[in-house]
Amino acid sequence: MKxxxxxxxxxxxxxxxxxxxxxxxxxxxxxxxxSAGENTSTNKTEPATDTAEPVKLxxxxxxxxxxxxxxxxxxxxxxxxxxxxxEFSDYVQPNVQVYEQQLDANYFQHQPYLDDQNAQNGFDxxxxxxxxxxxxxxxxxxxxxxxxxxxxxxxxxxxxxxxxGRALLLLxxxxxxxxxxxxxxxxxxxxxxxxPKNLTFIEVExxxxxxxxxxxxxxxxxxxxxLEAGLNPTTDALFIEDKDSPxxxxxxxxxxxxxxxxIQKLAKALTSEEVRTFINDTYKGALVPVF
Numbered sequence: 001m002k003x004x005x006x007x008x009x010x011x012x013x014x015x016x017x018x019x020x021x022x023x024x025x026x027x028x029x030x031x032x033x034x035s036a037g038e039n040t041s042t043n044k045t046e047p048a049t050d051t052a053e054p055v056k057l058x059x060x061x062x063x064x065x066x067x068x069x070x071x072x073x074x075x076x077x078x079x080x081x082x083x084x085x086x087e088f089s090d091y092v093q094p095n096v097q098v099y100e101q102q103l104d105a106n107y108f109q110h111q112p113y114l115d116d117q118n119a120q121n122g123f124d125x126x127x128x129x130x131x132x133x134x135x136x137x138x139x140x141x142x143x144x145x146x147x148x149x150x151x152x153x154x155x156x157x158x159x160x161x162x163x164x165g166r167a168l169l170l171l172x173x174x175x176x177x178x179x180x181x182x183x184x185x186x187x188x189x190x191x192x193x194x195x196p197k198n199l200t201f202i203e204v205e206x207x208x209x210x211x212x213x214x215x216x217x218x219x220x221x222x223x224x225x226x227l228e229a230g231l232n233p234t235t236d237a238l239f240i241e242d243k244d245s246p247x248x249x250x251x252x253x254x255x256x257x258x259x260x261x262x263i264q265k266l267a268k269a270l271t272s273e274e275v276r277t278f279i280n281d282t283y284k285g286a287l288v289p290v291f
Contacts, residue, residue, distance in 0.1 A: 054077065054080045054081060054082040055080060055081050055082065055261070055262040056081075056082045056083075056084060057076075057081055057082070057083050057084065057104045057105065057262050057263070057266060058084045058086060058102075058103050058104050059083065059084070059085055059086070059103060059104060059105045059106060059107060059266070060086045060087075060088055060093070060094035060097060060098065060103045060105075060106040060107075060108070061085060061086070061087060061088065061094070061106060061107045061108050062087065062088055062089065062091070062094075062108040062224045062225075063087065063224055063227060063228050064223075064224055064227055064282075064283065064287065065107045065108050065224065065249065066085050066087045067282075068107075068131075068270070068275060068278065068279065069083060069085045069107060069270075070085055071274075071275070071278050072266075072269040072270065072272070072274075072275060073085070075269055075272075075274070076265060076266065076269055079265050079269075080265075081262050081265050081266065083266070086103065088108070089207055090205075090207055091108065091109065091113070091160065091206060091207075094106035094108055094109075095109070095114075095117050095121070095123060095125060095252075096121075098125055098252065098253065098254060099121075099123045099124075099125060099254070101254070104253065104257060104262075104263070105128065105251060105252060105253040105257075105263060105266065106251075106252050106253075107131070107249070107250070107251050107252070107270070108224070108249065109249065109250060109252065110162070110246075110247035110248055110249055110250065111127060111246075111247075111248065111250060112162040112165075112166075112185050112186070112246075112247065113160070113162040113163065114127065114250065114252060115162075116160070116161050116162050116186070124254070124255060125252050125253070125254060126252065126253060126254065126255055126258050127250040127251070127252055128250070128251040128252065128253050128258055128263060128264075128266075128267050129250065129251050129267040129270065129271060129291075130248040130249070130250050130290050130291070131248070131249055131250065131251060131270050131271060131275075131289070131290065131291065132248070132249050132279055132287045132288055132289050132290055133241075133245050133247060133248055133249065133287070133288045133290055134222065134223030134224060134233075134247070134249060134286070134287055134288075135223060135233055135240045135241040135242070135245055135285075135286070135288065136163075136166055136167065136170055136220065136221075136222060136223065136240065136241045136245070136247070137220070137221060137223065137226060137233045137236075137237030137238075137239065137240040137241070138170065138171075138174075138218055138219070138220050138221075138237055138238045138239050138240070139210075139213060139218070139219050139220075139221055139226065139231055139236060139237055139238065140213070140217060140218050140219070140238055141213045141214060142217060143217065143218065143238060144238075145238065146174060146176075146238045146239055149176070149197065149199075149217065149218060150197070150217070151197050151198050152197070152198050152199070152200065153197065153199055153200070153216075153217035153218060154199075154200045154202055154215075154216040154217050154218075155171070155199050155200065155201050155202065155216060155217065155218045155219070155220070156201075156202045156203075156204050156209055156212045156215075156216045156218070156219040156220070157201055157202070157203060157204070157219075157220050158203070158204065158205070158206040158209065158220070158222065159203035159204055159205055159206070160205075160206065161186045161188070162185060162186060163206055163222060164187075164188060164203060165183070165184070165185045165186045165187040165188065166185065166247065167220035168187045168188075168189075168191070168192070169185065169187060170220060170239070170241060171220070174239055176196075176197060176199065177192050177194060177195050177196075177199065178192070178193050178194035178195075179191045179192060179193060180192075180193055189201050189203075202216060204219075206221075206222050206225060207225055209221045209222075209225060210225055210226065210228070210229035210231065211229075218238070223286055223287065226286075227283075227286065232286060233285075233286045234284060234285040234286055248290050251263075251266065251267055251270055271291040275289070276289045276291070
């Protein structure tokens with residue numbers, strides 16, 4: 001009898017201890033859950049971090065346009081626009097690559113050239129804003145005055161329609177030739193009606209003209225290529241366009257992105273007072289702001 005009583009008491013004690021253990025475990029688990037909940041709540045109240053990425057614009061340019069773009073890049077970055085400048089040495093690829101959406105915009109050309117390229121290639125590129133004029137000039141390695149130009153002299157001009165016409169119009173303004181009045185800004189050698197000095201015209205790709213100075217008596221060179229060759233249009237040119245030149249250099253893009261916020265920020269930066277001062281101080285008349 002005593003053995004049975006002892007066994008029953010032992011079993012009861014085991015059951016009581018097991019119950020206590022379960023309650024302790026459940027309370028501990030409940031406490032852990034509450035703690036985890038509190039931590040989660042704390043994380044949810046942390047302020048959100050703004051991780052918006054800047055908008056990237058890739059713009060093609062020749063010199064000096066590329067230098068102007070690089071000048072405004074820091075200010076644009078503060079406006080949320082990351083500017084990548086790709087430099088070109090020719091006038092063809094910047095338009096091709098904007099049209100093919102490899103570039104967002106370009107900055108190197110005037111309206112007559114843009115119109116001609118659109119017509120010839122089926123592009124639909126559009127001007128965004130005009131920035132500056134680069135007065136077109138005539139240069140020589142052998143002449144110190146245009147009065148020294150001899151009969152039969154060799155004269156190099158750009159071989160594209162608009163810049164070739166621009167060169168001929170400048171020569172006409174100097175009284176060296178006369179053009180058909182109907183020729184306009186796309187005049188060619190065929191439009192020369194009077195050539196009293198019997199000048200021989202050599203048509204050359206615009207980018208190569210500075211290297212032709214050793215081969216010809218006179219070369220008419222776009223300012224960007226003159227600057228690249230170390231020529232200063234205001235001091236080295238025998239004659240130069242005046243400030244009334246209609247050949248304003250443009251920021252150019254496509255119809256689908258012309259009015260985008262990033263392109264408009266770029267246009268605003270290019271026509272800021274800071275850029276006006278930069279152009280005037282850096283180029284001293286070789287470039288003339290139009291805004």
